[in-house]
Amino acid sequence: MSFSSKKIALAGSIAVNVALVGTLCLRSASTAESASLETGIVAKGGSAVMSRGSAAMSLNGAQKQLSLSRVAAQNPARFQALKKVGELAAQTGVRSVSEYRDLAQNVVCQLGQKNGNEALLNACNVEWYGPNRPKWLPDAFLAGVPDYLTGEYPGDYGWDALGLSADPATFANYREAEVLHARWAMLGALGCIFPEILANNYGVQLEEPVWFKAGAQIFADEGINYAGNPNLIHAKSAIAVLATQVVLMSFSEAYRIRGGPLGEGLDLNYPGGPLVDPLGLADDPEDFAILKVKEIKNGRLAMMAMLGFYVQAIVTGKGPLENWAEHIKDPYNVNGLTNFAATKFVPPETAL
Numbered sequence: 001m002s003f004s005s006k007k008i009a010l011a012g013s014i015a016v017n018v019a020l021v022g023t024l025c026l027r028s029a030s031t032a033e034s035a036s037l038e039t040g041i042v043a044k045g046g047s048a049v050m051s052r053g054s055a056a057m058s059l060n061g062a063q064k065q066l067s068l069s070r071v072a073a074q075n076p077a078r079f080q081a082l083k084k085v086g087e088l089a090a091q092t093g094v095r096s097v098s099e100y101r102d103l104a105q106n107v108v109c110q111l112g113q114k115n116g117n118e119a120l121l122n123a124c125n126v127e128w129y130g131p132n133r134p135k136w137l138p139d140a141f142l143a144g145v146p147d148y149l150t151g152e153y154p155g156d157y158g159w160d161a162l163g164l165s166a167d168p169a170t171f172a173n174y175r176e177a178e179v180l181h182a183r184w185a186m187l188g189a190l191g192c193i194f195p196e197i198l199a200n201n202y203g204v205q206l207e208e209p210v211w212f213k214a215g216a217q218i219f220a221d222e223g224i225n226y227a228g229n230p231n232l233i234h235a236k237s238a239i240a241v242l243a244t245q246v247v248l249m250s251f252s253e254a255y256r257i258r259g260g261p262l263g264e265g266l267d268l269n270y271p272g273g274p275l276v277d278p279l280g281l282a283d284d285p286e287d288f289a290i291l292k293v294k295e296i297k298n299g300r301l302a303m304m305a306m307l308g309f310y311v312q313a314i315v316t317g318k319g320p321l322e323n324w325a326e327h328i329k330d331p332y333n334v335n336g337l338t339n340f341a342a343t344k345f346v347p348p349e350t351a352l
Contacts, residue, residue, distance in 0.1 A: 128154065128293045135159075154292035155300070179269045182299020189302045192309050196321040210319035211309070 111117070128134065129151050135142060136157040145158035148166055153175060165171035192211040199209035207225075208214040217224040223236035235241050257268065266272070270292070272282060282288035312323050326334045 129156075129289065133157075154289070155296035176269055179296065179299070181303060182296060185302035185306050186299055189305045189309070192306075193320055196319045200321060210322075212313040213319075 131151055133151045134157065135145065136159040142158070146160050146163070146166070148168070148171065149156050149158050149160060151158075160166075165174055195206055195209040195211065195214070198204035199206050208217060215224070218235055218238050218241065223234055226233035226235070270282070270288075277283075282291055309320050312318070312320060316323055318326075
């Protein structure tokens with residue numbers, strides 16, 4: 001009987017998880033064996049594992065020792081294996097959950113590099129980069145990934161059906177545009193729902209909490225007051241507001257491209273420094289690589305959310321939180337299909 005490398009890796013993963021649960025449930029503080037096991041525990045973060053681990057922690061020393069003795073008698077091989085893992089972890093100085101995860105990943109990656117096992121090599125690029133990164137479809141369903149999508153950039157899932165990024169210069173421009181739009185979308189999505197949250201959940205009195213209705217006030221005869229204060233900015237012309245935004249954004253973008261206050265020769269997408277990253281979250285290169293992936297994934301989700309907000313505003317004439325609440329209350333009768341053909345919001349007519 002023969003097994004593929006993927007089946008072997010899956011079986012190994014199942015065995016490791018079973019061992020992890022067993023280890024979490026058998027912590028003890030009274031013997032050298034239990035000390036080694038305790039040192040070798042790897043927390044996976046799943047609810048089942050964590051709940052069992054918490055239950056084991058509630059046992060007193062005698063109960064833990066009794067459970068440990070039973071396992072040692074029932075399955076000596078597993079007991080010795082877990083004890084050995086604990087000893088190796090103690091020798092390498094591993095203590096935190098993240099250090100355990102990194103240690104396991106590095107060991108599996110090295111084994112894959114040594115014997116050429118593709119299933120094990122996936123551990124070398126688990127952080128979303130490189131040729132073995134996750135793709136937009138499983139490899140079995142992919143005819144191939146374009147050569148220019150090498151996994152160098154964050155969020156590269158190997159998808160470019162129209163070949164829009166085949167030219168390196170065009171690819172760089174698209175990458176910059178995507179990152180900038182993603183950041184604006186995240187800010188915009190938060191700005192769309194935050195006033196509704198304040199008004200509906202915390203009783204904050206706002207002149208108009210729904211994002212598009214607040215903006216539509218500029219079309220009314222009385223105009224719009226920014227922050228509800230007529231003495232701050234009182235706008236009555238959408239064309240004047242648009243022209244002001246174009247001028248201000250043009251100057252700011254030109255300033256950014258030329259380096260701005262951060263200096264010249266920096267990465268336009270990730271300049272870093274105390275002004276952009278005052279908390280130093282991206283000081284570590286590995287953490288920085290992960291943050292880039294998180295940013296672009298959340299940004300893409302925010303861009304889709306903003307598109308949904310636009311469609312909801314036109315179709316239902318209500319804010320996103322109100323739409324969500326009505327859908328949760330009656331999901332079968334209040335959804336995109338039942339409201340698709342309706343258009344319920346029309347701003348007041350006025351001269352621009």
